[in-house]
Amino acid sequence: MEAAMVAVALGFLLLAGAGASAGDEAREAAAVRALVVRLLGPGPAADFSVSVERALAAETGLDTYSLSGGGGARVRVRGSTGVAAAAGLHRYLRDFCGCQVAWSGSQLHLPRPLPAVPDELTEATPNRYRYYQNVCTQSYSFVWWDWARWEQEIDWMALNGINLALAWNGQEAIWERVYLALGLTQSEINEYFTGPAFLAWGRMGNLHTWGGPLTRFWHIKQLYLQHRILDRMRSFGMIPVLPAFAGHVPKAITRVFPQANVTQLGSWGHFNCSYSCSFLLAPEDTVFSLIGSLFLWELIKEFGTDHIYGADTFNEMQPLSSEPSYLTAATAAVYEAMITVDPDAVWLLQGWLFQHQPEFWGLPQVKAVLGAVPQGRLLVLDLFAENQPVYTRTASFQGQPFIWCMLHNFGGNHGLFGALEAVNQGPKAAHLFPNSTMVGTGIAPEGIGQNEVVYALMAELGWRKEPVPDLAAWVSNFAARRYGVSQRETEAAWRLLLRSVYNCSGEACRGHNHSPLVKRPSLQMNTTVWYNRSDVFEAWRLLLIAASNLTTNPAFRYDLLDVTRQAVQELVSLYYEEARTAYMNKELISLLRAGGILVYELLPALDQVLASDSRFLLGSWLEQARGVAVSEAEAHLYEQNSRFQLTLWGPEGNILDYANKQLSGLVADYYKPRWGLFLQTLVDSLAQGVPFQQHQFDEKVFQVEQAFVLSKKRYPIYPQGDTVDLARKIFLKYSPRGVAGSL
The missing domain is CATH 3.20.20.80 (Glycosidases)
Structure with a gap:
């Protein structure tokens, strides 16, 4: 393809969306100033000056921001568009103030005085x-x-x-x-x-x-x-x-x-x-x-x-x-x-x-x-x-x-x-x-x-x-x-996560959770992962060590729970492997032991720790759906929409468990009963000397799954229990040998 053709193609897109429809400079600057107030509060927001100047992008035609000031003076944020100015503000908060804005909770403790920008910093985006x-x-x-x-x-x-x-x-x-x-x-x-x-x-x-x-x-x-x-x-x-x-x-x-x-x-x-x-x-x-x-x-x-x-x-x-x-x-x-x-x-x-x-x-x-x-x-x-x-x-x-x-x-x-x-x-x-x-x-x-x-x-x-x-x-x-705060244990934990769960490559990187925990059980479940599970367990341990200094930080509590959830997911795979091996070897006692821990200890413990954070509550998820409705009939329809999406997806399990989540209530009333039925079926198979039949199990377990979807049970919308305490108890009881006891 000729370079000239490429240039023509790009030219259309560089112009697309540009112009008066996006609002003028004053409107965009006002929008960013209002964002600063929402984000930081009116007092700290007064320390920032925001302007939108199209001329900043005159050289490249691409969104550009400029930062200057601070160190006792107001921080000046200029952008060629409102988006560019907001991105410049975020760059200052992130790189100069050590802050973060995130879905799980923002960390916005600003240093006083605000750090100075040594030389005016101008940045243009590389793409339109x-x-x-x-x-x-x-x-x-x-x-x-x-x-x-x-x-x-x-x-x-x-x-x-x-x-x-x-x-x-x-x-x-x-x-x-x-x-x-x-x-x-x-x-x-x-x-x-x-x-x-x-x-x-x-x-x-x-x-x-x-x-x-x-x-x-x-x-x-x-x-x-x-x-x-x-x-x-x-x-x-x-x-x-x-x-x-x-x-x-x-x-x-x-x-x-x-x-x-x-x-x-x-x-x-x-x-x-x-x-x-x-x-x-x-x-x-x-x-x-x-x-x-x-x-x-x-x-x-x-x-x-x-x-x-x-x-x-x-x-x-x-x-x-x-x-x-x-x-x-x-x-x-x-x-x-x-x-x-x-x-x-x-x-x-x-x-x-x-x-x-x-x-x-x-x-x-x-x-x-x-x-x-x-x-x-x-x-x-x-x-x-x-x-x-x-x-x-x-x-x-x-x-x-x-x-x-x-x-x-x-x-x-x-x-x-x-x-x-x-x-x-x-x-x-x-x-x-x-x-x-x-x-x-x-x-x-x-x-x-x-x-x-x-x-x-x-x-x-x-x-x-x-x-x-x-x-x-x-x-x-x-x-x-x-x-x-810069802390040795948390940073080491994140480096372990980087080299393990965040280091996927090749065919495994479909971005979909295929853990046995969230899938309809069978004897053919794949438990292989692309990383060393010990890295996850060690990251879990390091976060628990750091917890005493970070218990009031919402993002830390979220991460500790999320890593605990992941660790329990790994443990479910390991106990499932034990149970499957015991069944294949016709070892009833070993099957009862591994299955009993998985169903009656591990999954309830997971549900309990998930219940300690509103961001992992089934009740919160369903209440969002009901809250949109203006009648009970409408609320019931929306709740069923949510329940189906999380589980069966379609009326017959058409895209089963595709949108799986790990939420308190969902673990207790959907995943746990499925696993309980599966392991009981394996026990009965050994005790009676008859082969396990997957299609017969699928028919039975569908009744369990459907019962959850059609249920009208209400779930808590407020968290219960302390995340750190519950995570520590799970760690001390279930973490693999060589990790446990080292908190």
């Missing part, structure tokens, strides 16, 4: 975009959020320099207007929409109906939220990505347009066609353009636009044909519907389809999609680039601009995991790729609120021109900032 979110994040993490929680997240985004993010709330209310205007009935629309916890897959055409319907009150609340989200994002100078029409329609569209060319796709995710098998309009059908244009017109009328739109036609679904001509037409139809309404439209496409089904997406098929949109008007997310980059096998997406993304997490799982070295080196390698069309970096997890060290590194890389030179030193500094 720092992107955030995965379509699935909306369902796995954001689904029940109110405005207060959204405000916190948008502040986190601004501080981490995010300037491009999905803003997809409220779109179903717009779709309802469109479909009613086209002649569908309310009942046909209600039947089509999924429930709130499954909207991500309804939006991508994977699902319909399951978990629904959506209520009028849901639509009203989501419209309200979307307006506030967009207003705040734009006030910082962020570019919100709005949704567009990808071609998926309700089955009832054929009643209104009987001549419409609609084809049913295959099923998805082990669902049958009652909930899957999307209906896709043929690209040449005039109804395609009608619906796509009408939706975008109505959406822009309601929310305005920043000219970047997201749509995914073939996410985890095989197209009707592999013929390049069909794929070109299907792609072009989506884009044409956009530019009919917004001639400046840029299409943000998740590149997951090329990664998920590489056997279908050969080079002719990839070229057909990427070439169907003018150069620079398709912005591709290389969604899983830290593990399986697509840009390397598509000649940098055939010249279309792309964003190097870290996906990291699947399903919002708990479980310590990361590939920090691959993340650290990846963006630079993509930038150096021949004729690279990389225009940004991205954070694209399916679920947030876990493994914060991974996200801290990725956010920092969005502003670095080179990889972090020494990750061991970086993670030690991360620990010191996180806890507000």
Whole structure:
């Protein structure tokens, strides 16, 4: 590919979203000043001067910040945009004050006087975009959020320099207007929409109906939220990505347009066609353009636009044909519907389809999609680039601009995991790729609120021109900032975690927790890990030693519990191996011993320590869902949405345990009964001399799983017990020989 073509492609994207729609300098500066007050309080906030000056980016055209002052004078933060100024503020708090802003709790103890910036520090980002979110994040993490929680997240985004993010709330209310205007009935629309916890897959055409319907009150609340989200994002100078029409329609569209060319796709995710098998309009059908244009017109009328739109036609679904001509037409139809309404439209496409089904997406098929949109008007997310980059096998997406993304997490799982070295080196390698069309970096997890060290590194890389030179030193500094003090034990613990759970490479790095603890039991469970478990146990010990000095630090208590949770997860694997070996060797006493410890000691101890922190409570999770409702019937529907998502996912365990979490209440009433039934079945098998039958066990355990989902049991929403004390008791009783007793 010629360098000139690359330059043309990048030129479109450098201009996309820029201009008056993001707000003027004064508005963005005011937004950042308000953030400083929310973050630090009005008193400390007075020590900072914030301004937004577009001229700072005159030389590079890229977001730039400048820091100066301090040391008795006000700290002066200037940015070319509100996002750049917020990122500059975060840089000062992080590198000069030793502070940290994180999901689990921020450490913001400012030194007095504020440290001086010795020489004015000016930093320009190396790329146009720092992107955030995965379509699935909306369902796995954001689904029940109110405005207060959204405000916190948008502040986190601004501080981490995010300037491009999905803003997809409220779109179903717009779709309802469109479909009613086209002649569908309310009942046909209600039947089509999924429930709130499954909207991500309804939006991508994977699902319909399951978990629904959506209520009028849901639509009203989501419209309200979307307006506030967009207003705040734009006030910082962020570019919100709005949704567009990808071609998926309700089955009832054929009643209104009987001549419409609609084809049913295959099923998805082990669902049958009652909930899957999307209906896709043929690209040449005039109804395609009608619906796509009408939706975008109505959406822009309601929310305005920043000219970047997201749509995914073939996410985890095989197209009707592999013929390049069909794929070109299907792609072009989506884009044409956009530019009919917004001639400046840029299409943000998740590149997951090329990664998920590489056997279908050969080079002719990839070229057909990427070439169907003018150069620079398709912005591709290389969604899983830290593990399986697509840009390397598509000649940098055939010249279309792309964003190097870290996906990291699947399903919002708990479980310590990361590939920090691959993340650290990846963006630079993509930038150096021949004729690279990389225009940004991205954070694209399916679920947030876990493994914060991974996200801290990725956010920092969005502003670095080179990889972090020494990750061991970086993670030690991360620990010191996180806890507000440099301490030998905590820093050593984090270096052990860096070389173990955060040092994944190769096929193991799918970012999904496959621990036996959170999976339906069987005799074929895989307990292998890519690291030495002793490193986790030693990190656990070191954190417990440090605990006496850090008991009031929220992030430390979170980390201690999280590492304790991980250690118990490792112990479950070890006791499972003992139990399986005992069963295979027909050693009943050994089976009873290992199984008894696992079910009646270890899992209850895990549930108890999880109960000591509100961030690990099933009750808190379910209460968020119920809190959105305006009636008991609605509250019950939302709670069932949450229970299904965490466990069976679909009515028959269609995507079983995919979105697994380790929460107090879930361990006690879902994982523990499953393990109890499994081990009792093994004991009965030995005692009666009959083979264990997995399919018979699956039928029985499904009743246990379903009973949890359908239960109306309420769970505590306030923590009970002391995390440090409970973690220490588990350590002293269960940590492997050679570690225990050394606190």
